[in-house]
Amino acid sequence: MDRLRFRALTNSKYLRRVVALASMLVLSACISADGPANYLYPEGPRAIQSDRLWDITFAIAAVIFFVVEGALIFIILRYRANKANAQPKQLHGHTRLELLWTAIPALILTGIAFMTVPVIFDQAREPEGALKVQVIGHQWWWEYKYDNGVVTANELHVPINRPVLLELRSADVIHSYWIPKLAGKQDLVPGRINHLTIEATEPGEYYGQCAEYCGLSHANMRARVFAHEPADYERWVAEQRAPAAADNAAVAEGRELFLNGRFAGGQQCVSCHAVGGTAAAGVIGPNLTHFASRTGFAGEMFEMNEENLKAWLRDPPARKPGSKMPDLNLTEEQINDLSAYLLSLE
Amino acid sequence: MATVTTPTPWFLRRPRAKNGLWSWVTTVDHKRIGILYGYTAFVFFILGGLEALLIRMQLATPDGDLVSADLYNQLFTTHGVTMIFLVVMPMGAAFFNYFIPLQIGARDVAFPRLNSLSYWVFLFGGLFIYSSWLFGGAPDGGWFGYAPLTVGGDFLPGDHRIDYYALGLQILGVASIVASVNFIVTILNMRAPGMKLLKMPVFIWMSLVTNFLLLFAMPIIAVALFFMTFDRTFDALFYTPAGGGDPILWQHLFWLFGHPEVYILILPAMGIVSEILPVFSRKPLFGYSFVVFSGAAIGFMGWGVWAHHMFADGLGPAANAAFAVSTMFIAVPTGVKIFNWLATMAGGSLRFKTPMLFSIGFIAMFIIGGLSGVTHAVVPHDYQQTDTYYVVAHFHYVLFGGALLGLFGGLYYWFPKIYGRMMDERLGRTHFWLMMIGFNMAFGPFHILGLKGMPRRYYTYPSGMGWELWNMISTVGAFIIALSVLVFMHNWRKSKKNGEIASADPWDGRTLEWTIPSPPPEYNFAEIPTVTERDDFWHRKYKEDKRGRPIPVPTGGAEMHSEASEAEAEEGHGIHMPSPSYFPLIAALGMPIMAYGVILNSWFIGAVGAIVCLAGFYGWVLEPATDESH
Numbered sequence: 001m002d003r004l005r006f007r008a009l010t011n012s013k014y015l016r017r018v019v020a021l022a023s024m025l026v027l028s029a030c031i032s033a034d035g036p037a038n039y040l041y042p043e044g045p046r047a048i049q050s051d052r053l054w055d056i057t058f059a060i061a062a063v064i065f066f067v068v069e070g071a072l073i074f075i076i077l078r079y080r081a082n083k084a085n086a087q088p089k090q091l092h093g094h095t096r097l098e099l100l101w102t103a104i105p106a107l108i109l110t111g112i113a114f115m116t117v118p119v120i121f122d123q124a125r126e127p128e129g130a131l132k133v134q135v136i137g138h139q140w141w142w143e144y145k146y147d148n149g150v151v152t153a154n155e156l157h158v159p160i161n162r163p164v165l166l167e168l169r170s171a172d173v174i175h176s177y178w179i180p181k182l183a184g185k186q187d188l189v190p191g192r193i194n195h196l197t198i199e200a201t202e203p204g205e206y207y208g209q210c211a212e213y214c215g216l217s218h219a220n221m222r223a224r225v226f227a228h229e230p231a232d233y234e235r236w237v238a239e240q241r242a243p244a245a246a247d248n249a250a251v252a253e254g255r256e257l258f259l260n261g262r263f264a265g266g267q268q269c270v271s272c273h274a275v276g277g278t279a280a281a282g283v284i285g286p287n288l289t290h291f292a293s294r295t296g297f298a299g300e301m302f303e304m305n306e307e308n309l310k311a312w313l314r315d316p317p318a319r320k321p322g323s324k325m326p327d328l329n330l331t332e333e334q335i336n337d338l339s340a341y342l343l344s345l346e
Numbered sequence: 347m348a349t350v351t352t353p354t355p356w357f358l359r360r361p362r363a364k365n366g367l368w369s370w371v372t373t374v375d376h377k378r379i380g381i382l383y384g385y386t387a388f389v390f391f392i393l394g395g396l397e398a399l400l401i402r403m404q405l406a407t408p409d410g411d412l413v414s415a416d417l418y419n420q421l422f423t424t425h426g427v428t429m430i431f432l433v434v435m436p437m438g439a440a441f442f443n444y445f446i447p448l449q450i451g452a453r454d455v456a457f458p459r460l461n462s463l464s465y466w467v468f469l470f471g472g473l474f475i476y477s478s479w480l481f482g483g484a485p486d487g488g489w490f491g492y493a494p495l496t497v498g499g500d501f502l503p504g505d506h507r508i509d510y511y512a513l514g515l516q517i518l519g520v521a522s523i524v525a526s527v528n529f530i531v532t533i534l535n536m537r538a539p540g541m542k543l544l545k546m547p548v549f550i551w552m553s554l555v556t557n558f559l560l561l562f563a564m565p566i567i568a569v570a571l572f573f574m575t576f577d578r579t580f581d582a583l584f585y586t587p588a589g590g591g592d593p594i595l596w597q598h599l600f601w602l603f604g605h606p607e608v609y610i611l612i613l614p615a616m617g618i619v620s621e622i623l624p625v626f627s628r629k630p631l632f633g634y635s636f637v638v639f640s641g642a643a644i645g646f647m648g649w650g651v652w653a654h655h656m657f658a659d660g661l662g663p664a665a666n667a668a669f670a671v672s673t674m675f676i677a678v679p680t681g682v683k684i685f686n687w688l689a690t691m692a693g694g695s696l697r698f699k700t701p702m703l704f705s706i707g708f709i710a711m712f713i714i715g716g717l718s719g720v721t722h723a724v725v726p727h728d729y730q731q732t733d734t735y736y737v738v739a740h741f742h743y744v745l746f747g748g749a750l751l752g753l754f755g756g757l758y759y760w761f762p763k764i765y766g767r768m769m770d771e772r773l774g775r776t777h778f779w780l781m782m783i784g785f786n787m788a789f790g791p792f793h794i795l796g797l798k799g800m801p802r803r804y805y806t807y808p809s810g811m812g813w814e815l816w817n818m819i820s821t822v823g824a825f826i827i828a829l830s831v832l833v834f835m836h837n838w839r840k841s842k843k844n845g846e847i848a849s850a851d852p853w854d855g856r857t858l859e860w861t862i863p864s865p866p867p868e869y870n871f872a873e874i875p876t877v878t879e880r881d882d883f884w885h886r887k888y889k890e891d892k893r894g895r896p897i898p899v900p901t902g903g904a905e906m907h908s909e910a911s912e913a914e915a916e917e918g919h920g921i922h923m924p925s926p927s928y929f930p931l932i933a934a935l936g937m938p939i940m941a942y943g944v945i946l947n948s949w950f951i952g953a954v955g956a957i958v959c960l961a962g963f964y965g966w967v968l969e970p971a972t973d974e975s976h
Binding site: 034035036037038039040047049050051053054057058061064065068069071072075076078079080081082085086087088089090091092093094097098101102105106109112113115116117119120121123124139168172173174176178180183184185186187189190191192194195207209210211212213214215216217218219321322 | 414415416419487488492494495498501502503587588591592593594627628629630632633634635636658659660662663666667670671674675677678681682684685686688689691692693694695696697698706709710713714717718720721723724725726727728729730732733734797798799800801802803804805806807810811812813890893894895896897
């Protein structure tokens with residue numbers, strides 16, 4: 001009779017509907033739209049390599065999930081107390097069965113281990129012919145230093161189809177550099193140098209973010225990687241190596257303010273920021289040589305435009321919690337001049 | 347022996363109160379201390395839950411601005427610290443306190459005053475940490491407190507927030523170490539005659555393993571926290587790279603404690619579930635020795651997996667590979683437990699009372715947490731998962747779906763023993779289903795959010811990442827959990843007052859605590875029982891027929907105490923119980939005072955704390971062994 005009831009339950013339209021609904025939810029969750037940080041849709045070879053391991057592991061886990069949870073549900077339905085089973089057989093154990101369900105998981109895990117370990121070593125190998133870039137983590141922005149002398153911030157430009165070996169350092173606390181579509185993350189640990197290889201095969205923009213809690217604006221420490229065709233990449237390098245536009249009369253006032261202005265508490269722009277080709281050589285904040293060529297600023301928190309930049313200059317810590325750039329008590333006129341100058345640095 | 351009795355000075359006389367506040371303050375009765383632990387942990391559970399609700403409200407929509415970044419960081423840090431150190435650990439301690447002596451047939455723990463000390467130290471440690479909210483903000487470095495963020499100059503706002511963390515956990519560590527010694531000695535030395543190690547209830551076994559883990563893990567975090575305090579207070583350079591220190595040292599020390607800690611949190615719940623399932627299946631635990639030894643194996647292997655928290659640290663491929671493999675294989679003993687629980691239920695006669703519902707919920711949710719745990723061990727993909735909500739999903743399935751559901755099951759299971767009344771089944775079922783629905787709505791979406799790249803510890807997130815829907819669902823789920831907790835509280839209050847009167851053995855139990863009245867008398871056992879079997883009480887009630895089915899023994903299960911002994915009980919059987927004492931409280935009180943001394947950089951306050959502490963211990967030593975009125 002009990003078995004009948006079980007069959008009735010499994011046959012019922014109700015249960016089938018529930019199962020259908022549940023699997024649709026799971027499915028839609030998986031399919032539902034890619035996002036900029038969704039690493040189940042990897043795009044770089046590293047991320048794809050990791051994703052393959054995931055696909056296999058997830059499939060195994062899913063099978064185990066359905067088998068074990070299914071067994072649990074079966075037992076719940078089948079062995080509900082009734083008159084017939086009120087005094088069940090007192091089974092104390094079964095050694096062979098025990099050994100079996102110790103051995104089977106161990107075997108499955110051995111398989112996963114054999115699949116995983118070689119990839120760990122493979123991903124740790126230094127790639128050949130790689131472009132090398134230093135990445136330095138700061139509270140809360142990224143600094144990039146290329147071997148060719150280019151120094152920039154937050155936005156990394158790379159050629160496609162060439163591995164990029166990132167040399168990771170930190171200027172303050174631990175950060176973690178993560179471009180989900182291209183590769184897994186790697187920590188930037190002060191006092192240590194870590195390495196991470198990324199590579200893109202398609203030109204485009206890739207979203208990135210800090211993944212290790214690093215203080216107030218941890219959530220506002222984003223990055224972008226721009227992958228270019230090799231020729232485009234070379235053009236970008238050439239542009240970046242050129243000194244910043246110098247003799248633009250329209251922004252002369254802003255330039256003067258930037259280079260020589262003293263603001264609240266005697267603070268100067270140039271004590272923190274550098275602009276190539278000028279006397280500004282500060283190294284605490286982002287290098288602004290080609291500031292306006294970037295698509296965002298302040299750890300990619302804001303899109304690059306006049307309105308955002310002015311709002312930023314008005315009171316940085318109010319816009320970005322904990323910002324190391326202080327409120328300089330600038331007048332509206334100074335803000336207009338400075339933002340005109342900064343936006344001329346293309 | 348002729349002794350000259352000098353009258354004891356008033357302050358050394360042992361307190362005598364049997365009722366009222368003073369009796370609770372001075373109690374050394376393991377049952378009362380257990381209740382104190384339980385209620386205190388529950389209050390912190392409410393606080394940690396409110397913090398979680400604020401977090402969820404902030405994250406319900408993109409660009410949330412309910413709380414500032416600064417407040418958010420304090421909230422997620424205290425939520426983690428609270429739930430781990432002030433809720434799940436002490437709730438486990440509550441069960442150890444109340445039920446270890448009852449299940450091994452003892453009248454109290456080995457060191458009753460030490461037991462009271464560990465409770466007061468825990469309480470003051472928790473209050474000390476929470477006092478930070480009043481004095482410049484709560485800790486905001488994450489429960490994992492990574493250096494150099496937590497030791498450096500102005501990496502975080504606030505002056506002393508991290509000191510509250512470092513010193514507070516230090517104090518809580520004292521409570522845990524003291525308690526662990528007490529429980530280990532109690533279990534090893536005070537079992538009823540005949541209760542050999544392999545006849546102990548599984549809950550006792552898991553308690554033993556847990557307390558050994560505590561004994562060895564807490565000193566590690568103590569060292570790590572001392573380094574941190576020295577770095578912060580005396581400009582030492584243990585973790586500061588500029589001075590030759592290494593931030594990775596903190597991580598090694600922290601996780602060498604932190605991973606065994608995970609098993610400290612889950613093993614008590616596994617023990618509770620291993621008690622509940624057989625009772626409500628009318629079958630003995632399947633493969634007792636496999637369950638026991640897999641628990642012990644988890645205890646040992648738990649020491650060899652810590653660096654899986656550090657895969658993205660750059661430890662190198664050899665270390666990552668080694669820890670990947672060890673992490674995968676710790677899933678084997680965990681799996682063994684799950685299969686044995688299923689086999690315990692299979693072929694049984696299942697009664698779905700509330701404790702059983704929570705135990706089944708535990709198994710169902712723990713399977714999910716266990717499987718996602720294995721996916722973390724696939725290191726190349728863990729580089730993607732780590733520090734995302736996928737990990738947050740994993741450990742909530744293990745610690746909420748696992749530990750907390752197990753502990754709730756234990757509360758429903760043992761409530762009749764503690765208060766002599768039954769909890770309301772209808773409300774219990776409502777609580778269970780609301781909690782299961784809320785839990786899965788709150789934490790299930792975290793898997794998806796993590797795989798969609800949402801990092802942990804972000805006080806806000808932009809729109810357009812595909813995270814909106816799942817965050818909203820999660821927030822709704824969090825409020826359903828809160829509702830379920832209200833149902834539980836209502837049930838608790840109502841049942842305590844008006845619940846159906848419980849017999850000594852309302853569930854047809856298997857272990858010794860069901861042989862004594864509900865609630866138990868102060869001395870627990872009028873006569874210390876003699877144990878001949880595993881699940882001794884069951885075997886007194888039932889023997890097996892030829893087909894292995896239980897048949898009741900006509901005289902079995904009669905309550906252990908006859909009417910004669912009932913009458914004798916009025917005079918306490920002449921059983922001598924340990925006298926109350928307030929010196930543990932005084933000794934404990936000195937510790938937070940010393941910690942405030944460190945924070946205020948005041949030798950004076952530090953010295954006052956030390957003197958209070960010493961005075962407590964002196965009084966402890968000098969007070970007479972018993973109340974002289976005896």
